[in-house]
Amino acid sequence: MSKHAVVSQILPFSCVDGPGSRLVIFLQGCNYQCKNCHNPHTISLCDACGDCIDSCPEQALSLIHSQAMPLPQLRSQEMLLHGDLIPVNHSPSSSQSKPHIVWDSTKCSQCDTCITVCPRQSTPKTSHYSVEQMLEVIYGQRHFINGITLSGGEASLQLPFIIELFSAIKSSEHLSHLSCMLDTNGSLSSTGWHKLLPFLDGAMVDLKAWQQDTHHYITGRDNHSVFTSIELLVQHNKLYEVRLLHIPGITDYEHDIDALGGYLSNLPTETRVKLNAFHHHGVKGIGSTWPQCTQADIARLANQLTQRGVTNIVLPSLYI
Amino acid sequence: MTLQDNIEKIVTHPHLSPKQKSNYLALEAENSLPYVAVSEQVNNAMKQGIICDMFEGHAPFKPRYVLPDYAKYLQQGSQYLELSPAEDFDDALNALTILYFHVPSVTNIPVYLGQLDALLMPFTKGLDTDAIYRKLKRFWILLDRTLPDAFMHVNIGPTDNIICRTILRIDAELQQIAPNLTFMYDPAVTPDDLLFQATSNICQCGKPHIANYPLHADAFDTRGFGIVSCYNALPLAGGANTLVRVNLKEVALNANSIDDFFAQTLPYYSQLAFELIEVRSAFLHQQSHFFDSFLVKEQLIDESRFAPMFGIYGMAEAVNILQALLPSAAEVTTTNVASKPNTGYGHNLDANELGLRISAALDNIVKSTPVTYGYNGRALLHSQSGISLDKNVTPGVRIPYGSEPDPISHIQALAEHHQYYTAGISDILTIDETVKANPQAMFQLCKGALSSGFREFSANVANNDLVRVTGYMVKRSDIETFKQCGSRTNTTGLAAEAAINTGIFQRQARVIAHEQAPFIHE
Numbered sequence A: 001m002s003k004h005a006v007v008s009q010i011l012p013f014s015c016v017d018g019p020g021s022r023l024v025i026f027l028q029g030c031n032y033q034c035k036n037c038h039n040p041h042t043i044s045l046c047d048a049c050g051d052c053i054d055s056c057p058e059q060a061l062s063l064i065h066s067q068a069m070p071l072p073q074l075r076s077q078e079m080l081l082h083g084d085l086i087p088v089n090h091s092p093s094s095s096q097s098k099p100h101i102v103w104d105s106t107k108c109s110q111c112d113t114c115i116t117v118c119p120r121q122s123t124p125k126t127s128h129y130s131v132e133q134m135l136e137v138i139y140g141q142r143h144f145i146n147g148i149t150l151s152g153g154e155a156s157l158q159l160p161f162i163i164e165l166f167s168a169i170k171s172s173e174h175l176s177h178l179s180c181m182l183d184t185n186g187s188l189s190s191t192g193w194h195k196l197l198p199f200l201d202g203a204m205v206d207l208k209a210w211q212q213d214t215h216h217y218i219t220g221r222d223n224h225s226v227f228t229s230i231e232l233l234v235q236h237n238k239l240y241e242v243r244l245l246h247i248p249g250i251t252d253y254e255h256d257i258d259a260l261g262g263y264l265s266n267l268p269t270e271t272r273v274k275l276n277a278f279h280h281h282g283v284k285g286i287g288s289t290w291p292q293c294t295q296a297d298i299a300r301l302a303n304q305l306t307q308r309g310v311t312n313i314v315l316p317s318l319y320i
Numbered sequence B: 001m002t003l004q005d006n007i008e009k010i011v012t013h014p015h016l017s018p019k020q021k022s023n024y025l026a027l028e029a030e031n032s033l034p035y036v037a038v039s040e041q042v043n044n045a046m047k048q049g050i051i052c053d054m055f056e057g058h059a060p061f062k063p064r065y066v067l068p069d070y071a072k073y074l075q076q077g078s079q080y081l082e083l084s085p086a087e088d089f090d091d092a093l094n095a096l097t098i099l100y101f102h103v104p105s106v107t108n109i110p111v112y113l114g115q116l117d118a119l120l121m122p123f124t125k126g127l128d129t130d131a132i133y134r135k136l137k138r139f140w141i142l143l144d145r146t147l148p149d150a151f152m153h154v155n156i157g158p159t160d161n162i163i164c165r166t167i168l169r170i171d172a173e174l175q176q177i178a179p180n181l182t183f184m185y186d187p188a189v190t191p192d193d194l195l196f197q198a199t200s201n202i203c204q205c206g207k208p209h210i211a212n213y214p215l216h217a218d219a220f221d222t223r224g225f226g227i228v229s230c231y232n233a234l235p236l237a238g239g240a241n242t243l244v245r246v247n248l249k250e251v252a253l254n255a256n257s258i259d260d261f262f263a264q265t266l267p268y269y270s271q272l273a274f275e276l277i278e279v280r281s282a283f284l285h286q287q288s289h290f291f292d293s294f295l296v297k298e299q300l301i302d303e304s305r306f307a308p309m310f311g312i313y314g315m316a317e318a319v320n321i322l323q324a325l326l327p328s329a330a331e332v333t334t335t336n337v338a339s340k341p342n343t344g345y346g347h348n349l350d351a352n353e354l355g356l357r358i359s360a361a362l363d364n365i366v367k368s369t370p371v372t373y374g375y376n377g378r379a380l381l382h383s384q385s386g387i388s389l390d391k392n393v394t395p396g397v398r399i400p401y402g403s404e405p406d407p408i409s410h411i412q413a414l415a416e417h418h419q420y421y422t423a424g425i426s427d428i429l430t431i432d433e434t435v436k437a438n439p440q441a442m443f444q445l446c447k448g449a450l451s452s453g454f455r456e457f458s459a460n461v462a463n464n465d466l467v468r469v470t471g472y473m474v475k476r477s478d479i480e481t482f483k484q485c486g487s488r489t490n491t492t493g494l495a496a497e498a499a500i501n502t503g504i505f506q507r508q509a510r511v512i513a514h515e516q517a518p519f520i521h522e
């Protein structure tokens, strides 16, 4: 049986996740704990504690105990019309009886009460897809998109699924024209990258801070592997974009502008340096007290980088 | 209000120009005549808002839309206008400008300005790129300033040529509301980079619309067709004598089951619409003497190439109303539909299938009902994009405002309808601003839409200053200032009314209505 992934959302059409029009698959689960995360409920996996069930005003949630994993019935068109997921939720690898949350998307009114009450800051609104099922979804969209992007959470935590999916796309007569991109926090090991590279067209990597300490403060992890990943992708000509999420006074981009500018200006000229502006939408905890980033803040940062020889700077298309 | 009161209101209106006042006065005068004679049933259906004549006037003395054969005119000159055949580029532009003032329409301004690249290419000899650019730019400005109505429509493509490319360049540069522009796309003829230029323009200014050339060409004979006003596809050298539209929402409200809708109500109100079409076109063709015009004598138009448009709107409401009549729909009440983003027309497979069944039934009715003055003896089915006074009813077969799914699901939900609407269908996709920085995405979306059977691809990029409030372009800033100072452009008044009635500024910017309504905007 093919690999499965826990999917938190599928976006059929995106203009900001790589070249051209893209289908974006958001995988559930992340190994960072960013204080500025805009989707904190995509960090932890649901452990089926059942706490959210009674809070749902639409009775869209229930708990089941299953032996094997019944695969969701594919109703591809309807699923895509909904712009969300198959209304069935099952855990993978359930060889023995385990409880699972079942989310009925047809009943759900997207009020997000379940997410608010979840003690793990997780969500019951995820679905499991096999590689075949995901291919079917992609097949239905193939005329409208230039490629697919795996995002998260941290997509690379579910690497075997991604490798199988990308390799199937590359070997499919109908899908091989689609580019396969990964949006990542850069924590993947070199071994992991080497397995993925043959099927990968490009990656977007977050560089959340320049200094170790700042990176650790924001994400809970150090940034050594981020630099290693960037280097490796450059070597293989697959670094599409480096992303800087600017939080004035919190990120150290301006403080270390000379070092950062020097580093970025040495990247291949094709690599886009994408500046993103921090805003509060979805942010919980201390991050929601941090200053939001304005258009002027971005302009200042862009200007400083330009002065230091960074050429391929891409500004946000929207400020919230 | 009495006729005199109305006239006084128009004459003393603070914000209308003398020309706009003249137009409204003419409408008042026409409407002081008795309405063309119709049966009691038609009269009732009109009063109840089930069928509607689009306020074309009580005694139609000009066709709704006219598409002259401009190529023939440039070639032969005009006896009536005392013009010899055009010999060079300036001649051609001059001759076209002259004829535009003699082409009537329901708005008194021509809705079709021709397939400009095909018309002008024979006259480009000896002109360099820059000369063509300067001449066309002046022409483009002249059109916007002298015929200020965004219903007038230029067609270009599908071939790659210097005029087509230059018009696209100028249109993006000037960002005018007029003229409206349709680019014909034929995958067998149009190079990708030309389509890319057109779709990049959409990112910048919301124009052009992209028409699926092979699909339209197949629906008409070899003399051709044009896209006019907002997404009306009509025979070239002909046009539309009238447009009568059926409010499917109201038809559905009169049905007591889905079967009843298909067996009784829809056929009944369709027949009433045909009766209205017959009397209105009979007056135009038999009594108005329109077809004695020099346009006919000089064979720029041909009476036999005029067809009535059978328009429909309110599909979304009709489907949701009918679905609620299903016994299984006990819990899917209308309120339920409204509160859940993922149910109802545009989202639910069963609802979409029912919608498609309605379109197929309409197609069957229109194709099997003879009309006296039609194209091959038939009317043409049209998915009507609404007028400025429509409330709580969605244009054409569109998905209701604010509940549209993502653009791809949107296209997939509606694509199959497009095969039925020979006289045009307007689905406006609203794409968020991020597409501006990624025209490749617009290009791909457009290709996908056309390959899935869309007749026309029209997109609105949210937060452009140039927005489609109906089938035409208006400037957001124009609408905001209209109430204070009136507007140079006739369509802005309609758009302002449409904007107020439908609250578009609380929603994404989009198309709402397009036809001239004989009302004065306070």
Ligand code: SF4
Binding pocket: A055, A056, A057, A058, A059, A060, A061, A103, A107, A108, A109, A110, A111, A112, A113, A114, A115, A125
């Ligand atoms: S978001 Fe959906 S599943 Fe969650 S509580 Fe609300 S209705 Fe229930």
Ligand code: SF4
Binding pocket: A045, A046, A047, A048, A049, A050, A051, A052, A053, A101, A114, A117, A118, A119, A120, A121, A122, A123, A124, A125
């Ligand atoms: S989503 Fe949260 S509250 Fe609901 S079952 Fe999973 S872990 Fe428990």
